[in-house]
Amino acid sequence: MGSVNCAKCAKLRAELAEAEEAGNKTKVIDCRVLLRRHPQHDEVPVESKGEK
């Protein structure tokens, strides 16, 4: 696990972290949805991070 090399997901994760810091809930949700729509990384669930 953790071997997801997807530039788009990496970017989305960065944006997600930024949005969380900025308290931008709309964008947080947006990024999470987009990350979930990227399921094609060797059966590894993409959404594993970001939940506390």
Ligand SMILES: [Zn+2]
């Ligand atoms: Zn991806």
